[in-house]
Amino acid sequence: DARVTQTPRDKVTEMGQEVTMRCQPILGHNTVFWYRQTMMQGLELLAYFRNRAPLDDSGMPKDRFSAEMPDATLATLKIQPSEPRDSAVYFCASGLVRGEGTDTQYFGPGTRLTVL
């Protein structure tokens, strides 16, 4: 049963610390998305990659957030320095885009981040 995996599942840190979240997309998927979910804002797209190339990171605060895909099996989202307003659940999703009608996204379990 292929699944998106994310680590860590929970992270508590202090303001100013660096946070790195990792995602392993479903094997063979060519598109990876990073989302943030809060009660107030709902699901927000932060960044996404196609074939490891960043396509859009306009949803990400550029001064403190960065997203990379060092290889096809790993996507990372880094926050440096972290702030209390970054507290949220961060989801990674992956999909296999092959043309029209192939845009389903499959979500990982999420990383719950708390910044004190």
Added chain:
Amino acid sequence: QKEVEQNSGPLSVPEGAIASLNCTYSDRGSQSFFWYRQYSGKSPELIMSIYSNGDKEDGRFTAQLNKASQYVSLLIRDSQPSDSATYLCAVNRGNYQLIWGAGTKLIIKP
């Protein structure tokens, strides 16, 4: 106006009845539409996708799409307590990015 709008609820439905969830979207060029279910503390999981006008059925779930009126709905027949969750509507605006509604909280009363 938000790009994808849903009634936040909660929508309370008796067990065994039909639950009807609605979603409207603003971009007439949208081509793909999705319903995801999210249990509290869990990640969204795909329920249905629909690409053409009309109805699409999968078990107890039916998705309905009307592009002319720019709405998509999800019907859940024979509602069960396990269907209690938040239902998220998502729309692909053409570049494989999904625009998400805020979700409708559904409560099935035994």
